[in-house]
Amino acid sequence: MKKNIIKISLAALTVFVSLTSCERNLDQISSINEDQDQAMTRAESFRQAMDGAYTALKGGGYYSGDTGSQLIMGDLTTDNLVRTASGRNTNFAASNFEFSSDNSQTTGLYNAAYLAISRTNFVLKYINNGVLSGTQKTNIEAEARALRAIVHFDIVRAYSQIPTQSAGAKTSIGIYYSETYSPLNNTSSRNLTVEQVYDKIIADLLFSADNITQNDADKGRLSKAAIYGLLSRVNLYKGDYANTIKYGELALGLSPSVTQRSNFYAIWKEKEGNVNDGVLFQVSNAAAEQNTVGAAYNQAVPSLRSEFVVDYDLYTAYTDNDVRKSAYFTTSIYSKQKYNHVTKYAGNGGPSNIVPIKYLRSAEVLLNIAEAYYRSGDQASALTLLNKLRVERYTTFTPGTEAGQLLLDAILKERRLELAFENDRWYTLKRLGLPVQRSGKGDLFDGTGSPAVKQTLDAGNTKWQWPIPITAIQANPNIKQNENY
Template identity: 50%
Template sequence: MKNKVIKQILFSTLILLTSCRDELDVVPNDKIIVDNYYTTESDFRKGLDYAYDGFKIAGYYSGDNTQLIIPDVISDNLIQNPQGRRSNSDAFNLAFAGNVGAVTSLYGAGYAVAARANIVLSKLENLPAGAARNNFEAEARGIRAISHFDIVRSYAKIPTQSADAGSSLGIAYVDTYDPFQLVTRNLTVNEVYDKILADLLFAEQNITQSTTVGKLNKAAVQGYLSRVYLYKGDYDNTILWGQKSLQLSPSVGSIANFKNIWNDTSSDGVLFKVLNSSLENIKTGSAYNQTVGGQIKSEYVVDYDFFTKFANNDIRKSSYINTSEFSGNIYNNVIKYKQATGKPVEAVDVKVIRSAEVLLNVAEAMYKKSNEAGALLLLNKLRAQRYSDFVDGTEAGVALLNAIMLERRLELAFETDRFFTLKRLGLPIERSAYGPYADGSGNPANVRNLEASSYKWQLPISQTAIDNNPGIVQNPGY
């Protein structure tokens, strides 16, 4: 009965938050019941599980404008299929405008996840001091850090993006639960990153949960620290925390297991994932395509120039891509989220962070710190588990950096990375001149470039959010 009560309360809280989509202004049904609920460790575990479930909110990892597709739609990995529904057309055409709706609903979804974590944190005094309480706090602060990191990298500059990025407009870091709170963007980018890192460092020191990759554990938090420090341009700490994570979870996913990672029969190399099920089935692959008459009808297909970068002996090619016909035309379709076993085919678990990314973070940071031997060793370790009959590479200098970045693009394709990699490196978007069909024929994208200096790298906050909370400042340019 208690579980039903708390879920109803938190669900009501979430509905009130997301009904206004992007503002944090929530009022629970009965705060007294919430107060009375958090009295046992079981209560706190259920509250945390509900916070984890928040990642499945529409606009986060569920829906057409999910984080699983938007960063690739905006950049150069995908091209729109003219036979699809034309979903996310504004994002693909780089037609961002704050007054016509948001490119993505992440702003509201991210703060909803943070609110769920903050409810748990606000009740910690109900538990006796000790390891269990510290672990609950660690998980909640880790969840809160992840949600804020996704918001800040989308709606503000990344510290390495430009010389002025660190001191530029950040976001609100909501670290208390107040149902009447209206947030303001009162922090710089650097200040936001400091708060994210403070939460993650606390989590790393205090987390003891290790039973499932569906919850944060020490290796996952360490891996996430490597990600945040890479974005911050702190390469020493990228290496430090990445190596710690790899020591605890050294496998990057073996070539024998790799396909099974994507049908959810293996978690080899997965540090943290959002669990999906037959009952929940958030249809993680529907933003990419649907099945119509036994054929794949794609919204977006793999850009041909990018497709040609997958070698035939690369296990990722067949794991991520299916070349097949739809209505008389042949396409290179993304199937990364369409292969679940033992549940609906689209109910694929969302892999939030994997050891392969952590390895690539460390390799890139080592290169930046002039440790080319260490970077090459890591790169070869990854490539040995992706290419059949692989022979160690011997790249050096710029060729080594290019090889690291190519493997990053191939490995993390369609996993939220591409747009943010270009953004943090201060690089432009340069789309190919190929069309959507499997051989590259057809009409190319209408908009093929975005300069590195464009204001559009910072996504617009929806006008609805600003109307509901005038304290939210729109990004410059919109």
């Protein structure tokens, strides 16, 4: 067995874990090379290793690169985006529902996510070695378990059914929940049901919520408010509306702003750290890292050239008095054709397409609670929350009075408008058991031009569960492939 060596960069304060088919080695270019057991005898190594776990979210298949980036996958597979005729055909197969086990567009998340999980488990392996104590220890352990939980959540909602998706979803096949650092592990299996995986995710998050004490000044690290918000998200997917409300209200109690109207444009366009109003947790992305996350949507060459543009029906759903319209879109010409480009991640005043990724915002938590209140029979509370969000998004707004199905429709409409291009739409349709039904409109600014090739995906189609990458199965034959791949 190859002995793991940890190389810690005191400048980057990061530990990297590289994944191969049979082993995970800790490796980073540095002047300090030492055995991992020795490295983890210093308190600062735990912070470095934890920051390395966060860094994994910036890898390919997660929030980096053009192909399979989670910044765009949850939208290009739905009715939110249309492929442009003038683009490079990046992610075309996924947008056309051509999912396969050897295509990184839908399989990239799997390995990237387990890499992040491996890094959290590395931290947890040493948490009780006596180096840390008191709040320093509990905060690191809480961070590691919370990050481990939400990355497992990202895997399970993509590669397994969502509990509310169908009648038998809770007892359907889940994923492997990794709770130990095991570099040579090739015997794990998908031995849990979907419900059991969700229970483990929630257990990790509850431990973290109870034990974390660090404040939320650094949005690139998990805080109590963020963890409560994540509990609200997970419980909504689970169909536990009482706990969606409970933990969502706790999150908003600690971080009540859903982003003031005057700050909304700035949270997307300003350089990292300048404006974080309403942000609970983000994947930090500084200019020095050159992680051009917005390139998944378009590039400046020098005029905007887009891979995908907003669907015309969605674009026209944003009224002119909606502050989100100017924050999310730019209408301009490329190659003599006019498009409604998605420029939510283009940045402003710094390097193009290098911005932090908003993983969780208070606005989503509010929408989670509003939907849960509605489904629990408390329409008055649902409407109050919905109006709280809408007054911060429209320059002129008269409080709504919707009730019944119209209220639910309004909540879901605002969810689509608010969370467009934030990896939500595919999973909202999936958890609600709804099909993809595209508008049939084209890629040009007025809805003409080339429409998507495939227009529909039935709610019962097995493609709602993405394929496990064939490389993962080859490395570990115990991992069962999803149906019909």
